[in-house]
Amino acid sequence: MPKPSRKDSILTAALACITDVGADATTIEMIRERSGASIGSLYHHFGNKDRILASLYIEGLRRYAERLDAQLAAATGASECIGALVSSYIDWVVENPDWARFILHSRGRVEAGEMGEQLKTTNREHYARLQTRLQSYRDQGCFRDLPLDCFASIIVGPAHDMARNWLAGRLSKHLTDYREVLAESAWIAVRALPDQSPQ
Structure with missing residues (x-):
């Protein structure tokens, strides 16, 4: 190494x-x-210190996005892609709890600082890659007709909330114990309804 x-x-x-x-x-x-x-x-x-903290935040996002991109590339269908969005986030949080805790509590601080524009650019690039990865499944009619602005929140929002609770010690089980049910719930939430599914 x-x-x-x-x-x-x-x-x-x-x-x-x-x-x-x-x-x-x-x-x-x-x-x-x-x-x-x-x-x-x-x-x-x-x-300065603020730039150290902002760099720490952005590097954490980069490493998470790198893991997500790899898992999305390995997925072979729409449901696997949605599952990868959930599982990659949970796995990264579990492996990097201190980093995850810092990121969950520091977004406003970084956005308001001198590297705020760099963070916004990083986020835009991340979401653009994500949309590109999912577009073919959207074109095939695999997903419900949902506003793009809330699509990612519907998928990762519950996992995000569970991660906060786990990091704060408020869950009765380990975060990974909820991995499958959160991935399944995310797919159910965004998959096309039976009469909308591609034939």
Whole structure:
């Protein structure tokens, strides 16, 4: 396995500090000490604390999107694609709980910061890839006639809510125990009704 870059080491240290004391209480000095980087290196790679936090947020989204893209590419039908949207999210949260917790609570902060436009661009590109992947199934009539603006929320919204509860310790079972039922429910919610299905 290749050695993490200095930039990755700084992001890893930032996430550890945020997990320990919260984003507001985390300081550049804490990140420097934990990462072993010099102050000059931190400012060279990121510029300031807000840019470190925004970069951490965007990198987390990138890694999640990378996992999702791979699972969608492997799916062989509409129902598998919908299932991949749910399962890839749940799997990423379970494998990266601290990162997921940070992302769930920091969107507004990042959007309002100097890298807000970069985040919006990242999200637009992600949703464009998703729509392209699903378009052929939409053209085949596999999905109900739903507004595009709410399509993804209908699919991933319940998993998103369950992830929040799991991360907060409010579920009686592990998040992965709900993986199949959430994927099945998402498919039921968006699949074409019997009289609308392609013949």
